Amino acid sequence: MSTILLVEDDPDIRELVAYKLTRGGFEVIEAADGLAALQAARQCPPHAVILDVGLPRLSGIEVCRQLRAAPATAAVPILMLTGDIRPHELEQAYAAGATDYLVKPFSPRELQRRVEAALVGVGG
Amino acid sequence: MLRVFTITIAVLIAIVALTAVAIVVVRVIRQVGQRKRAALAAGPRRQLLAFVADNGESGGAELVAIPDDAWRAAEPGALGLLGKLRGEAHLALVSVFLRRGAARAALRDLRSRSRVRRARAAQVLGDLELRQAVPELCRLLTDRYAEVRIVAVRALGRIGDPAAAWRLIASLDQAEPVPSLLATHTLVQLGPETEVTLIAALDHPQARVRAVCLDALGLLGAAGSVQRVARLLREERVLDVRVAAAVNLGRLGTRSAAEPLIDAVDPARPAVLRAAAARALGDLGAPTAVPALMRLLGDDEFRVAHEAAHALRRLGRAGLDALREVVAEERADAGDQGAHARPSSRAAHAEEALALAAITAEPELVGAR
Numbered sequence: 001m002s003t004i005l006l007v008e009d010d011p012d013i014r015e016l017v018a019y020k021l022t023r024g025g026f027e028v029i030e031a032a033d034g035l036a037a038l039q040a041a042r043q044c045p046p047h048a049v050i051l052d053v054g055l056p057r058l059s060g061i062e063v064c065r066q067l068r069a070a071p072a073t074a075a076v077p078i079l080m081l082t083g084d085i086r087p088h089e090l091e092q093a094y095a096a097g098a099t100d101y102l103v104k105p106f107s108p109r110e111l112q113r114r115v116e117a118a119l120v121g122v123g124g
Numbered sequence: 125m126l127r128v129f130t131i132t133i134a135v136l137i138a139i140v141a142l143t144a145v146a147i148v149v150v151r152v153i154r155q156v157g158q159r160k161r162a163a164l165a166a167g168p169r170r171q172l173l174a175f176v177a178d179n180g181e182s183g184g185a186e187l188v189a190i191p192d193d194a195w196r197a198a199e200p201g202a203l204g205l206l207g208k209l210r211g212e213a214h215l216a217l218v219s220v221f222l223r224r225g226a227a228r229a230a231l232r233d234l235r236s237r238s239r240v241r242r243a244r245a246a247q248v249l250g251d252l253e254l255r256q257a258v259p260e261l262c263r264l265l266t267d268r269y270a271e272v273r274i275v276a277v278r279a280l281g282r283i284g285d286p287a288a289a290w291r292l293i294a295s296l297d298q299a300e301p302v303p304s305l306l307a308t309h310t311l312v313q314l315g316p317e318t319e320v321t322l323i324a325a326l327d328h329p330q331a332r333v334r335a336v337c338l339d340a341l342g343l344l345g346a347a348g349s350v351q352r353v354a355r356l357l358r359e360e361r362v363l364d365v366r367v368a369a370a371v372n373l374g375r376l377g378t379r380s381a382a383e384p385l386i387d388a389v390d391p392a393r394p395a396v397l398r399a400a401a402a403r404a405l406g407d408l409g410a411p412t413a414v415p416a417l418m419r420l421l422g423d424d425e426f427r428v429a430h431e432a433a434h435a436l437r438r439l440g441r442a443g444l445d446a447l448r449e450v451v452a453e454e455r456a457d458a459g460d461q462g463a464h465a466r467p468s469s470r471a472a473h474a475e476e477a478l479a480l481a482a483i484t485a486e487p488e489l490v491g492a493r
Contacts, residue, residue, distance in 0.1 A: 012205050020177040107211030108177050 180216020
């Protein structure tokens with residue numbers, strides 16, 4: 001069973017995505033801010049990460065950068081969730097090492113498909 | 125005297141004690157109420173999440189059948205969820221709200237005396253993307269309260285009915301209009317069908333309205349508006365609007381936009397317009413602009429020369445070759461004059477643009493000699 005680290009500060013979205021992915025056969029670890037996400041990733045390196053861009057305590061971009069710098073998560077697919085499609089923000093996300101992005105509001109089904117596609121891409 | 129003092133102190137202590145008890149009681153009642161609502165909402169919330177996660181494939185009838193008190197407790201969370209979803213999940217949730225009469229209630233609340241209720245109702249109707257609500261939401265564009273007007277504009281953008289464009293544009297001509305950026309963003313959300321309305325609004329007497337419409341046309345990429353925008357660039361009285369016309373001709377990106385922009389960099393035009401037009405020529409990517417931009421490199425205004433150099437950089441091979449030519453000429457002149465020659469500002473701008481190109485541009489362009 002693949003483990004997904006879900007980092008999202010909005011409890012509605014977190015609960016919804018966790019529910020959807022659990023139903024889809026994934027194990028989901030939840031984190032509500034950037035520092036908690038890094039700690040969770042260190043304790044149990046996930047197979048993929050869903051990462052909100054605007055997070056409290058440490059931004060999603062910075063979390064992405066630090067995950068890429070750590071050997072255990074350097075090759076893990078990271079799907080960014082963003083509230084806006086500002087080219088500058090996307091550029092930053094890709095430069096930090098994001099694999100893919102999804103704009104909010106989003107479709108839960110599309111999110112699950114993207115996660116599955118990212119895992120297939122790394123042979124997960 | 126002592127007795128009066130004692131009674132006064134006793135009364136004060138009693139008042140303080142009663143107040144403290146009242147505060148505690150109110151807090152307890154509030155907490156109990158919150159817990160009760162949370163417990164009442166827990167069941168419907170689980171059902172809602174399951175329904176949305178499954179894209180509304182099952183469980184809709186159960187949600188519609190939830191008793192009113194439990195739905196009322198869960199409704200704020202459900203409304204929050206509505207704005208965060210798209211696709212089938214969003215449509216499914218909207219259908220539940222419609223079947224529960226949320227649209228009817230929100231339409232009624234748009235005429236409420238309370239501005240909070242009006243704004244909340246506008247947001248709900250926007251999240252429901254309910255086209256029937258557009259005329260009523262347009263009425264709120266002239267609401268007394270700015271917060272209500274802003275929520276109404278956002279809701280209209282979310283619904284995306286181009287029929288709202290003219291009312292939105294008209295509402296910009298009032299004492300305290302919504303921010304220009306929000307109006308532009310919303311007009312873009314209303315889609316390319318607003319192009320005719322936006323072009324017509326370029327004749328509006330208010331400069332701010334004309335500038336907003338220019339930005340919306342540029343962001344929509346409304347290629348059919350090039351001739352009208354070019355005319356505004358030539359004939360407009362207000363400089364800010366002319367600058368907006370130049371910027372948006374660059375965004376429109378058609379070949380016919382090059383000529384009016386080259387005309388706008390003429391030395392007789394104001395510096396701010398020349399700078400905007402130079403930048404727009406770079407956005408346009410028209411190699412025919414190279415000679416005009418080369419002339420601007422020697423402009424007395426720093427900003428104009430700077431924009432011209434970076435516009436040349438963004439033109440690609442033709443622009444980069446022109447910049448290299450300027451630097452090479454400068455080096456040849458310096459060789460003739462000996463080591464004490466100072467670089468001209470023209471060459472300095474060209475070198476700066478080339479240095480940035482070396483960092484950002486494609487290697488085969490930078491390496492081309």
